[in-house]
Amino acid sequence: MTYIGHGGKPIVERVLEKEKAKDAIQGLTQIPVRRQIAHEAISLSYGFFTPLEGFMKWEDVNTVCAEMRLSDGTVWSIPILFDINAEKLKELEIKEGDSVLLTYIDAPLAIMDIEEIYDCDKLTVCQAVYGTAETKHPGVRRTMECEDKFLAGKVTLVNEPKFNEPYKTFWMTPKQHIDAMKEKGWEHMVAHQTRNVPHTGHEWLMKGAWFAANEDLMVDELRTGVLVNCIIGEKRVGDYIDEAILLAHNKLNEARYFRPDVHMVTFTLWDMRYAGPREAIFHSALRTNLGCTHHMFGRDHAGVGDYYDTYAAHHLLKSVKDDLRIKPVFVLEWWYCPVCAEVTCSALCGHTDEKQKFSGTLIRSIIMDGVKPTRLILRPEVFDTVMECAEKYGFGSPFVTEKYLAERQPIFTLEKMEVGKA
Amino acid sequence: MTYIGHGGKPIVERVLEKEKAKDAIQGLTQIPVRRQIAHEAISLSYGFFTPLEGFMKWEDVNTVCAEMRLSDGTVWSIPILFDINAEKLKELEIKEGDSVLLTYIDAPLAIMDIEEIYDCDKLTVCQAVYGTAETKHPGVRRTMECEDKFLAGKVTLVNEPKFNEPYKTFWMTPKQHIDAMKEKGWEHMVAHQTRNVPHTGHEWLMKGAWFAANEDLMVDELRTGVLVNCIIGEKRVGDYIDEAILLAHNKLNEARYFRPDVHMVTFTLWDMRYAGPREAIFHSALRTNLGCTHHMFGRDHAGVGDYYDTYAAHHLLKSVKDDLRIKPVFVLEWWYCPVCAEVTCSALCGHTDEKQKFSGTLIRSIIMDGVKPTRLILRPEVFDTVMECAEKYGFGSPFVTEKYLAERQPIFTLEKMEVGKA
Structure with a gap:
């Protein structure tokens, strides 16, 4: 069975089995994330955002804004961003090439392989994605509230969410x-x-x-x-x-x-x-x-x-x-x-x-x-x-x-x- | 404006203007036709049955029955037949190559250019078209009630029907x-x-x-x-x-x-x-x-x-x-x-x-x-x-x-x- 998704790209599940996950997370720098980032890390890991396997790099953000395409030409309309406070980033001493552990509500969630740390002009993103920079637009407000540094990199789920009923x-x-x-x-x-x-x-x-x-x-x-x-x-x-x-x-x-x-x-x-x-x-x-x-x-x-x-x-x-x-x-x-x-x-x-x-x-x-x-x-x-x-x-x-x-x-x-x- | 119909063939209207029609019908042998034939002559002349421009030849009837296609390969499922009583045919002295005038309710309707006069096995037609030869099937009954000789040839309307309201x-x-x-x-x-x-x-x-x-x-x-x-x-x-x-x-x-x-x-x-x-x-x-x-x-x-x-x-x-x-x-x-x-x-x-x-x-x-x-x-x-x-x-x-x-x-x-x- 092949699973082909958006852009004709294979749907990739980046989910570690429990035993492997336990080993893999040991000793990693932890970054607690808010609900939105946790949800998007889960979606990315299961392939909901195929062909994306992680938070977007600057080049992709740039072409998504300017051309509504990823840098490889695949149609894509909304940047998937991981924002982080500049001081927090400094404090954690994270650099490109590191792997970090994203945690959510005090539990491990996913490993992120940091491929790029970049700045991003949020106003440009707003104008391109929302056609406006007015902060009464809820999407603009959300973007403008982002921190000032951005991390790019693939994410791998280490702890699958257990959904409650319903x-x-x-x-x-x-x-x-x-x-x-x-x-x-x-x-x-x-x-x-x-x-x-x-x-x-x-x-x-x-x-x-x-x-x-x-x-x-x-x-x-x-x-x-x-x-x-x-x-x-x-x-x-x-x-x-x-x-x-x-x-x-x-x-x-x-x-x-x-x-x-x-x-x-x-x-x-x-x-x-x-x-x-x-x-x-x-x-x-x-x-x-x-x-x-x-x-x-x-x-x-x-x-x-x-x-x-x-x-x-x-x-x-x-x-x-x-x-x-x-x-x-x-x-x-x-x-x-x-x-x-x-x-x-x-x-x-x-x-x-x-x-x-x-x-x-x-x-x-x-x-x-x-x-x-x-x-x-x-x-x-x-x-x-x-x-x-x-x-x-x-x-x-x-x-x-x-x-x-x-x-x-x-x-x-x-x-x-x-x-x-x- | 091009009018393309079934089989990718142009829709041809075979209708003579009144003045030309008056000349064209002079001296033609007349064949009074029943309602069904009159209706089909009208439909053929206006192109309702494109690519057919007239009543079908034996070769087409044969391939329609056997393969559900006209002899040129166009999909076609029902023979469009002009049947005539053998004695009537003899009496009228019609032969291939003649043009005749079809009349309906004592008025001229269409000219038919007789291209072929043939026999046709009505039972074979019934089996092919209706999948049965039982005469309680109304289509079979209609076919079996046909006369024994068949005329093929293009028809040209010489007297356009004036439709009554509604x-x-x-x-x-x-x-x-x-x-x-x-x-x-x-x-x-x-x-x-x-x-x-x-x-x-x-x-x-x-x-x-x-x-x-x-x-x-x-x-x-x-x-x-x-x-x-x-x-x-x-x-x-x-x-x-x-x-x-x-x-x-x-x-x-x-x-x-x-x-x-x-x-x-x-x-x-x-x-x-x-x-x-x-x-x-x-x-x-x-x-x-x-x-x-x-x-x-x-x-x-x-x-x-x-x-x-x-x-x-x-x-x-x-x-x-x-x-x-x-x-x-x-x-x-x-x-x-x-x-x-x-x-x-x-x-x-x-x-x-x-x-x-x-x-x-x-x-x-x-x-x-x-x-x-x-x-x-x-x-x-x-x-x-x-x-x-x-x-x-x-x-x-x-x-x-x-x-x-x-x-x-x-x-x-x-x-x-x-x-x-x-």
């Missing part, structure tokens, strides 16, 4: 995604990018994209599936809690709004950058590495505020689509139409005066009221799941609160391991 | 179809084959196929349309009347269940052969000649009784799809699901125990009751249209009766023209 059920490495796809007999798999609890508009958006992805197939050999790949990462107050996102999407499957043989829910650890069109390019690379042949992209994909045109992501994708191994499916708006008496699509339904758009605000207010809405807007099983998640994981709320941010159950835990002093 | 509104030649497609800005056009009044199952079947055909497109440049191309030809008692089929489909557009910019209704003159998979191949050639890039094919396409497997048409299409210029879209079953509370698709909805299939019988009984059904089954505007057609065209019935067969308004009329005696 995450454990939905965790798959890229290779496991591809194996699952083969096992299900899917020749095509279309990715749905989400951080939302699904209403029927989302459901039909996925169903419509399934048709677009279902090329060349006989009816008696259905070989197309929808991969709902949730983004689990930084949360903001008012977001849906992660547990509700995963379990509500899976409920569409359990309650048979999707046949189980055409639908699968998983997640990727990633902090949204809100980079709009550039984030769409990143998503297409990411989902290529999960085996997807198609990826849906809607209006305002991964955008924020009014930084990007409604269909900017579509245009950017079209400009590089010959260099992608995944086919963008440009999805349309689905709305509830009282004349059609059903959920229908902006491209097909002509009752534009009567249409009732699904707004996030509307659905939120429905959920906050706690009154079960019509099944044509939100499936009752989904509603119940969201309410259960609120009780079980959200301290009574399906939306992120300060309390959730402070006290939520961890997504994964890391085993403690003995590490000798450097 | 047909006139929906009549387009192949070139006009292609012009209309260009005018609408469609890059893709997916054909829906029908002899039915549309219920919501048909509507969603078309909508689902639209997604499948809508390849590679940006949302802000919608360039895909649905062509509802109704088959108008031989009717049987109990069929929907032709007027209701056309007007009901168009009502979906007028009442905006389809946006007018993604939907168009036309018709083709053709007597259904019920040849199942072979008829599907014919349909793909026919709709290629109307400019279609895609064609939907459902269960039991153009079949009858239990002569063909449910998906036999899909398999035969797949076997020759590289030789077609049109892409088959294998459409799935759409049903009403009370759990989803909407029309949904067998490939996606897992509520198989609860599903409510759209049966023709059910819809007929709804229409016969004359009680307006729920808009999720049959659109109220469609229902009203069918009832209006019953009054206006059907002698009170939306279904074909003996009275309709005998007294229906003609689809088209032919101008009288002076013809000198041979």
Whole structure:
């Protein structure tokens, strides 16, 4: 079995077996990392960011910013950076050629082979990636908050994360995604990018994209599936809690709004950058590495505020689509139409005066009221799941609160391991 | 503007201008033809059956039967035959190389240049085309009822049919179809084959196929349309009347269940052969000649009784799809699901125990009751249209009766023209 990912490059898992890992980490200089870096080290190690095997070098950051390509020509849109405080770096006496141990919440996580230590103009990165340097853009703010020195180098996981439920059920490495796809007999798999609890508009958006992805197939050999790949990462107050996102999407499957043989829910650890069109390019690379042949992209994909045109992501994708191994499916708006008496699509339904758009605000207010809405807007099983998640994981709320941010159950835990002093 | 049709061959219109026609028909031997032959002469002359420009020669009939190809290798599935009574032929003293005038309902219709006069084993044709020689198969019966001699040769229309309303509104030649497609800005056009009044199952079947055909497109440049191309030809008692089929489909557009910019209704003159998979191949050639890039094919396409497997048409299409210029879209079953509370698709909805299939019988009984059904089954505007057609065209019935067969308004009329005696 060969696993080929974005850019036609093999998917490489950089994960040490436990016994080898124990030896390998002995005596290494330790660098404690924050959540984002830990998540990205995990993603890099399993091949989610193929062809990247580590944090990016200056040359790659430079071409990614200027040309939206790695220095080898592979399309890549978002720098994957490891920033470090200059004084801390000095204090640790790290130099190029060293190997260091990244630790997270007091446990070893990954070895990083330092290939380069460099400076990087964060403003240039922001302008290139986000098209703006305004710090009210959350991606810009995140970049500008980085420390001033950057480390490049491959990472190797030494301590695989143990995911807690409900995450454990939905965790798959890229290779496991591809194996699952083969096992299900899917020749095509279309990715749905989400951080939302699904209403029927989302459901039909996925169903419509399934048709677009279902090329060349006989009816008696259905070989197309929808991969709902949730983004689990930084949360903001008012977001849906992660547990509700995963379990509500899976409920569409359990309650048979999707046949189980055409639908699968998983997640990727990633902090949204809100980079709009550039984030769409990143998503297409990411989902290529999960085996997807198609990826849906809607209006305002991964955008924020009014930084990007409604269909900017579509245009950017079209400009590089010959260099992608995944086919963008440009999805349309689905709305509830009282004349059609059903959920229908902006491209097909002509009752534009009567249409009732699904707004996030509307659905939120429905959920906050706690009154079960019509099944044509939100499936009752989904509603119940969201309410259960609120009780079980959200301290009574399906939306992120300060309390959730402070006290939520961890997504994964890391085993403690003995590490000798450097 | 070049018009390329099935087999990559140019679409040729063989139609004489009135003045030239008047001269050309003088003194020709006349052969009065029945409705089927008249319809096929019209279709041949306008290029509906491209690359055919006339009734088929023996060599082509032979390879069509044996290999499902014309003698030049082009995929073709159904012989287009001109049969004539042996004694009549003798009496008319027609020989190869002659030109004759085909007349219909006492008016000149087309000139036929007789290239060949031949015998043909009708049983062999039946076995090859229908897979059976049982005369209870309507296609077999039609073939076996043919006379014993066959004429081959190109036909040229000398008297263009004047279509009566409502047909006139929906009549387009192949070139006009292609012009209309260009005018609408469609890059893709997916054909829906029908002899039915549309219920919501048909509507969603078309909508689902639209997604499948809508390849590679940006949302802000919608360039895909649905062509509802109704088959108008031989009717049987109990069929929907032709007027209701056309007007009901168009009502979906007028009442905006389809946006007018993604939907168009036309018709083709053709007597259904019920040849199942072979008829599907014919349909793909026919709709290629109307400019279609895609064609939907459902269960039991153009079949009858239990002569063909449910998906036999899909398999035969797949076997020759590289030789077609049109892409088959294998459409799935759409049903009403009370759990989803909407029309949904067998490939996606897992509520198989609860599903409510759209049966023709059910819809007929709804229409016969004359009680307006729920808009999720049959659109109220469609229902009203069918009832209006019953009054206006059907002698009170939306279904074909003996009275309709005998007294229906003609689809088209032919101008009288002076013809000198041979």
